[in-house]
Amino acid sequence: MLKKKVMSLALVLFLLAGTVIVLDSQAHAFFGFGDDDDEDKALTLWHTEFVTEWPGRADVIDYFEKNNDLNVKKDYGPANYRDIAQKMAIQANTGDPDVVEGVLGQMFSYQKAELIMHLDKYFKDYEAKDTYLKNALDALTVDGKLYGIPYNTNVRLLLYRKSIFEEHNLDVPKNWDELVQTAAKINKLESNMQGFMFTTKSREVRAFQEFMSFYLQLNRNMFDVSDSGVELVATEDQLAQVLNLYKDMFFEGGINLDERGADWKALDYGYTSGKYAMVTVGPWIWGHRNGNQDRAEILDDTGIAAVPVAKNGKPGTYMEVKPIMINKYSDQPDKAWELLKTVTSKGMQTTIDSKRGVLSPRKDVMNSEAMDNWWLSGFAEHMDTGVALDPISWERQQNVIIKAIQRTIYKEESPEEAADWLHGKLAEIANTL
Amino acid sequence: MNADEKEARLGYLILLPVFLTFALVIFFPTIKALLDSFSNLSLYNKQNPAFIGLKNYVGLFTNSAFWQYVVRTFVLVFLAVGLQYVLGLALALLLNEELPGLKWAKSIIMIPWVIPVAAMVVMFNWMSTPDYGLFNMILSSIGLEEMTRYWLGDKAFAFAMVVLMHVWRNMPFYAMMLYAALKAVPKIQYEAANIDGANAWQKFKHITLPNIKYPSMIVIVLHVLWTFNNFDVIYLSTGGGPVGKTEVLATQVYQMAWTNYEYGKASALGIVMMLAMLAFSTIYIKLVRSDS
Numbered sequence: 001m002l003k004k005k006v007m008s009l010a011l012v013l014f015l016l017a018g019t020v021i022v023l024d025s026q027a028h029a030f031f032g033f034g035d036d037d038d039e040d041k042a043l044t045l046w047h048t049e050f051v052t053e054w055p056g057r058a059d060v061i062d063y064f065e066k067n068n069d070l071n072v073k074k075d076y077g078p079a080n081y082r083d084i085a086q087k088m089a090i091q092a093n094t095g096d097p098d099v100v101e102g103v104l105g106q107m108f109s110y111q112k113a114e115l116i117m118h119l120d121k122y123f124k125d126y127e128a129k130d131t132y133l134k135n136a137l138d139a140l141t142v143d144g145k146l147y148g149i150p151y152n153t154n155v156r157l158l159l160y161r162k163s164i165f166e167e168h169n170l171d172v173p174k175n176w177d178e179l180v181q182t183a184a185k186i187n188k189l190e191s192n193m194q195g196f197m198f199t200t201k202s203r204e205v206r207a208f209q210e211f212m213s214f215y216l217q218l219n220r221n222m223f224d225v226s227d228s229g230v231e232l233v234a235t236e237d238q239l240a241q242v243l244n245l246y247k248d249m250f251f252e253g254g255i256n257l258d259e260r261g262a263d264w265k266a267l268d269y270g271y272t273s274g275k276y277a278m279v280t281v282g283p284w285i286w287g288h289r290n291g292n293q294d295r296a297e298i299l300d301d302t303g304i305a306a307v308p309v310a311k312n313g314k315p316g317t318y319m320e321v322k323p324i325m326i327n328k329y330s331d332q333p334d335k336a337w338e339l340l341k342t343v344t345s346k347g348m349q350t351t352i353d354s355k356r357g358v359l360s361p362r363k364d365v366m367n368s369e370a371m372d373n374w375w376l377s378g379f380a381e382h383m384d385t386g387v388a389l390d391p392i393s394w395e396r397q398q399n400v401i402i403k404a405i406q407r408t409i410y411k412e413e414s415p416e417e418a419a420d421w422l423h424g425k426l427a428e429i430a431n432t433l
Numbered sequence: 434m435n436a437d438e439k440e441a442r443l444g445y446l447i448l449l450p451v452f453l454t455f456a457l458v459i460f461f462p463t464i465k466a467l468l469d470s471f472s473n474l475s476l477y478n479k480q481n482p483a484f485i486g487l488k489n490y491v492g493l494f495t496n497s498a499f500w501q502y503v504v505r506t507f508v509l510v511f512l513a514v515g516l517q518y519v520l521g522l523a524l525a526l527l528l529n530e531e532l533p534g535l536k537w538a539k540s541i542i543m544i545p546w547v548i549p550v551a552a553m554v555v556m557f558n559w560m561s562t563p564d565y566g567l568f569n570m571i572l573s574s575i576g577l578e579e580m581t582r583y584w585l586g587d588k589a590f591a592f593a594m595v596v597l598m599h600v601w602r603n604m605p606f607y608a609m610m611l612y613a614a615l616k617a618v619p620k621i622q623y624e625a626a627n628i629d630g631a632n633a634w635q636k637f638k639h640i641t642l643p644n645i646k647y648p649s650m651i652v653i654v655l656h657v658l659w660t661f662n663n664f665d666v667i668y669l670s671t672g673g674g675p676v677g678k679t680e681v682l683a684t685q686v687y688q689m690a691w692t693n694y695e696y697g698k699a700s701a702l703g704i705v706m707m708l709a710m711l712a713f714s715t716i717y718i719k720l721v722r723s724d725s
Contacts, residue, residue: 086691089476109694113476201586202674203692258563261586261675266562275564395692406676410588 044097046077055290056355063351095329098336109393117328118145122337136361139321139388148323149344150361154282155386156213156317158305161277172305179308183254186277196254197276199267206264208398209318215242216387217313223390230433232426240419243408250409283379286357304378319386400425470701476694489701506681510660513599521607529615542605554669561585588675614648650721
């Protein structure tokens with residue numbers, strides 16, 4: 001009988017201990033308590049370049065771990081930006097992660113939600129501050145305060161197959177009409193190649209970026225952001241003009257109708273497998289040449305040109321700047337800044353950006369031997385045409401813009417009607433920002 | 434305190450940790466979501482959300498798009514679960530016949546169910562591509578080139594593709610569950626029916642179906658809940674498009690919570706979905722029980 005009681009008591013204690021462990025971990029996630037206050041607590045870094053599977057990943061981690069003196073956890077967080085954003089929203093107030101990488105739109109959301117700290121007090125004394133391109137820093141500045149340090153940047157440009165253009169004696173398109181006509185011509189001349197390609201899948205951020213690459217030629221801003229609020233400055237005519245480009249491209253033979261709904265993978269891998277003659281993408285596509293001779297040959301046959309310009313527009317394209325930020329709730333902000341400096345150092349940026357084939361916002365990195373090649377030079381040449389997004393959160397705008405594109409290319413509405421609808425939705429969103 | 438009371442007390446004591454864990458990981462988030470649904474909570478006002486009463490619910494029910502998503506969600510559930518059950522039962526009956534050469538099928542039949550959803554979507558995406566996708570290659574090879582298309586990007590077929598993915602993935606689970614139930618049906622009942630001269634349909638209707646009623650209820654309830662709340666198949670394959678043709682309630686909750694960061698509205702929709710599924714489960718289980 002006693003033995004039975006002892007066994008029962010032991011079982012209850014065991015189950016209670018299990019509950020306490022679960023409660024503790026849950027409480028930490030929900031309320032942010034339960035961590036020890038160890039002086040040398042490991043810092044947490046979330047950085048997709050350390051996690052996403054790509055050919056340069058091992059070199060990046062190796063370089064970082066050899067050149068980092070701080071105590072940093074070896075779990076480098078989620079592999080994609082959407083997951084990072086969700087986890088930041090849920091757990092940033094626990095102080096974890098200390099340092100986080102992201103994309104520009106997310107930075108604006110984090111800043112508005114007060115999840116990241118401004119870096120002015122650190123940056124003013126930063127020895128490398130003069131090496132940064134001004135437009136990259138401007139893009140990460142909100143209300144006069146710097147919220148992130150850029151580690152790579154790029155612009156969308158027109159990539160085209162030189163051999164196809166030479167073979168058919170075609171000129172590189174300079175404006176939207178020429179772009180549509182050239183794409184349609186290639187579609188007719190080449191049986192297994194399509195002239196151009198747009199990404200148009202629902203909720204596909206690339207589709208939004210492509211739209212903006214053309215829209216920003218008509219208006220450098222979509223919204224006016226001031227102390228008094230956010231106001232839509234895009235006009236219905238401007239939106240309709242871009243949507244008409246989509247309509248013309250799909251219905252005048254530049255893109256096959258079967259390609260509607262394609263995502264970024266279809267576009268990137270389609271181009272480097274020879275399926276498309278022209279695309280508007282950034283320099284990252286260079287990474288496709290790693291370990292694949294056929295794709296390398298297509299990239300070697302690639303010409304780089306400015307995005308064709310709109311009638312009544314100015315040369316311009318979507319500029320991306322990727323920031324590294326510090327969690328406002330980090331309990332070791334000074335150490336987090338040291339970690340941020342290591343992650344954005346010349347050596348680190350050179351390692352990541354040269355292997356990725358993307359541009360660096362640091363002049364000393366761009367001048368280094370590792371970055372000296374025709375591909376990066378081709379993109380750097382057009383860097384001044386890059387326009388960064390307005391400093392507001394963009395998630396909802398992205399979705400309505402893609403919906404307007406789909407309404408047009410699936411012939412639910414005319415470009416003008418879709419533009420009218422889009423204008424109304426953007427104005428509604430502006431009122432809530 | 435008698436022995437029974439002591440035993441009952443010990444039982445409760447042993448269950449206490451489980452209750453505590455359940456309270457924290459199930460009831461706490463549910464109550465929190467319920468409270469949030471009456472507020473304007475968002476990522477940008479997490480510290481001081483305002484109580485707004487039923488505004489989120491009123492906003493939902495007066496939005497015509499919401500009712501479109503409701504209808505589409507129920508159509509998806511009805512088609513997917515219905516087809517899964519019918520085809521799964523057919524497969525289970527086939528397996529139960531112990532036909533020669535079908536033993537290997539039992540070993541590999543569960544493969545679609547164990548493949549991760551993301552991998553399945555990638556596979557279907559490749560099979561749907563316009564040029565070299567399997568579906569289009571088959572159509573081309575039988576002279577139906579004019580029917581080839583990007584199946585996930587076509588507004589007439591995207592929803593059907595979503596149903597197909599659900600059915601392909603879950604049918605084996607139904608088959609195995611129902612096959613196990615069929616194995617438990619006493620053979621003597623069939624022998625008695627044979628003596629009485631019952632035909633195949635009569636045996637199926639009066640012996641097989643009543644005997645597999647409870648396993649059927651379990652798989653149907655499970656999959657209605659799963660399909661109703663499923664988000665990843667649609668999100669990864671079509672993103673809710675084209676032109677919103679595959680948008681359902683689950684993708685809308687995601688949109689509200691993780692794109693718009695409107696947690697109050699997302700919670701309201703989540704609560705509505707939870708109540709709908711609670712109502713379904715209760716009514717369905719009661720119907721099955723009253724029938725028996």
